Amino acid sequence: MPTASRREVGQHIATIRRARRMTQADLARTAYVSLATIKGIERGARSPSDDTLDSIAAALNVDPSRIITGSTRTDSRVHAALPGISAAISAYDIPTDTPPRPLDELRTAADALVQWRLAAQYARIAERAPQLLTDTLTALHHATGAEQLHAARLLATTARSADAVAYKFGARDLSARLVELMRWAAAQTDNPLAEATAAYVRTETFFAARAHVPGLRALEQAIDASPAPIGRASTAARGALHMRAAVIAGRCGNEDAATMHLDEARGLGDAVPEAAYDGTQFGPDSVRAHEVSVAVSLGQDHVQRALDIADEWTPPDSLPQERQSGFWIELARAQVWAGRPDDAFESLKVARFIAPQHTREHPWAREAAATIRRLKRADAESLTSFAEWIGAV
Template identity: 60%
Template structure:
């Protein structure tokens, strides 16, 4: 712990920051910074990333060993591939009781929603293999429950693959998620799988086929009989609004956004079957849709941000995504300082998410090209995110 504290203190002094400055920039308490530097407190991975981002350093340079986060995630990719290759013919091994498997899958979902991809990458290969072993002999209600856990686990593994550019592996995981949803016999999980499958279309730039796939999924989605089913349909409408925007279909984009907003009126903000939905999530997708449409619609994204900001209770991945999208709208509107402030906010919330986000890279590079004088903070940010050049 003392080695980490010494590295943090040295990096802080090199940036001519006080402990209070570092705490404010990283979004942590003064007591946390002081405790870490004294060696009395071990930083969590999220705190370490926040400190590293504030200091313009790679987290591995502050931690004792471990390597760059991307390298650690890439090291897990072959293990993930091996685990899913044997999804229907798992090797022998231990299987914990169902209650313990639920806890592990819940932890994985929390890591996904919190954009903790390094820990997720390390956890998922063994968990996927164990769940495959649990499913193989299961029958009846037990099989449906294990399949439900597999849907969530495949989705968590997909987040690691997709966010880090392994789109072929992501596509395989999405198909297994759909297969597991079918094994569970759960219409809401089938809708969730259709929501995630849209990643495949985004990655390929196949926006119109992606919109058609979502509209087909909406036709077969369960009827609304309560918050979970309303959330299942509402999430599909949110996703359809964004991909319709990418397809330059303004009518479809706002039609789906309106349907999502209507459904959200009766659904408290929360996570339903692994997807955040509610009034706040719809506001974020209003920004995403406006940015997807571009042009004069960008003003709508800025209008949302003037009146509202995502609350801290929302999942970090979604909150961070809001600020990345907002930064793009601000940059397009000539508001460079505001755009950089939004990118810094995204970094404070979910460093691992923004560091691999292609838009964050592109917009940081654009900001550096447009700057008229040396900006040490922007340069440090660009170095951290890997956008120098």
């Protein structure tokens, strides 16, 4: 753990805990450490180990660097886990003799990864994903009938969570392999909604390759193949595909397609309550956040649209942290283009507070921070500190 006084570390933890409206007992329970440990750390009587620091930071939904300046423990944990994720899926189609774990047990573990993904807790996913990928693959190869369909769904869900880590931390080849594993599993679920979700996630490979035109074509084919929107789940699945298609159409510079898909997403979003459907957040607020994303994707000529939306609406706390922080990062990009570096820096700080791991690994956040620092080179120390934290200097 980086050098810092015990009292400073304890004060930082206590301050963040109070901001989260958590008691010491709440923090101890969520971080899986004893109440005596939390009390001792906050008093400055003891220093947390690296593992304890990570657990406390995860429970507080902050990066360890928020507690101890300069901590890079999250990055090292994620990158150390990536080879294990790769190894776990290297022979995905080859059965083993290992006895499978009970499906209910695997469902609980997979659901935890989904919640961590929505909360942008990538280090926690990275640690658990290799074993859970292995276990869900084993379950799929041993199962038959309805249990096989269930196991395939769990594998698809786990692959998606692991992909979030690989994609966010720049392991694009591994991400592409995980997406293909997800598609392979989804095809075995006998559930068109699972295949629609896989098509939604597959868009990452097109973003990474800057292959926006074929990406839009793939999404439009997925929309045509998706179930009719006659219930909440099918409505959300189709709406999410339209939402994603609007963004990639914006990256193509296809304003007509972006507008059309956004209109479709808006209509479907108004028909369902905001919620996570099969691991994908969708509803009126998600569509509103994507309006900013589409405006920014279309480029600097559309920056005023993004600014106008932010003037009248900001994401509610009920949205997942990853989606909230994405809104503030994209708004910061628009504010930089509009010549408003102070506002952009404030937006980046909000994004960091909400989801530090997501913000730190987002290329647009890093780009915006670097631009702000160039424009305001002689400005406050806090800007330089932020730029160093995000890797923009």
